[in-house]
Amino acid sequence: MRFRPLLALVLALCLTLVTACGGGAKAVERANVTYDDIVNTGKANDCPTLPDSARGSIPLDPSGSYQLREICLHPSEVFVKGEPANKRQEAQFVAGKILTRYTSSLDQVYGDLTIDGAKLTFKELGGIDFQPITVLMPGGEEVPFTFSSKQLIATAEGTAISPSTDFEGAYRTPSYRTANFLDPKGRGLTTGYSSAVGLVPAGDDEDLTKENVKQYIEGTGTMNLSITKVDGVTGEFSGVFSAVQPSDTDMGGKVAVDVKVTGELYGRLEQV
Secondary structure, X not given: OOOHHHHHHHHHHHHHOHHHHOOOOOOOXXXXXXXXXXXXXXXXXXXXXXXXOOEOOEEOOOOOOEEEXXXXXXXXXXXXXXXOOOOOOOOEEEEEEEOOOOOOOEEEEEEEEEEEOXXXXXXXXXXXXXXXXXXXXXXXXXXXXXXXXXXXXXXXXXXXXXXXXXXXXXXXXOOOOOOOOOOOOOEOOOOOEOOOXXXXXOOOOHHHHHHHOOOOOOEEEEEEEEEEEEOOOOOEEEEEEEEEEEOOOOOOOOOOOEXXXXXXXXXXXXXX
């Protein structure tokens, strides 16, 4: 009986601080956590967040030199464009389940920000700017792709970073497989066999040629970075992103399909 007040207090604390008693991974301030706080929790895959009160803006001097640093892109949903059942209908994006659990985010991405009149241009220079991701479709098919922001060149209108700033541009998507990768039959681009072991190539058979002749195929995607929160004091900003890019082609053996990735955005403006 005497433990009931203490039990009630503990339950009230758990209901108030859900993140302390819940099992879900939540974004946290990285400066306030240790390795033991985040190991095997998935929190390292989350991006930092800003409070809803962060509605300021950061004016930019056209004569100044700026960089966007510590950019984090955390995919929350992935959609794959599939063929419609009726040929009279257009292909639509279908939601898939991300199988890659704790290593899907791009992080520490950085690049130059230039001002030209009323136009802002961001040019990505480096960082952890690609991650291999696989999604599971409702029918059981697994679709791999390389989520990337490599060589992103995105532009936005305005002369300041504000909650209405939207960057949009194209970027490069590397191949999901590297040149040294060997398929289950020992075929590769720079190593392995030139055809399936035990089978004789059938002349100009197109299907066999696509499987035997490996290619390193890159693609091009388009990305939109929509800023919704800005801290004018620290230079931080957050928001959402949306990207459309091609899937993996299995080194030329398959036809690429469009993949749409959406999620959370975080970054920081720094004058250099």
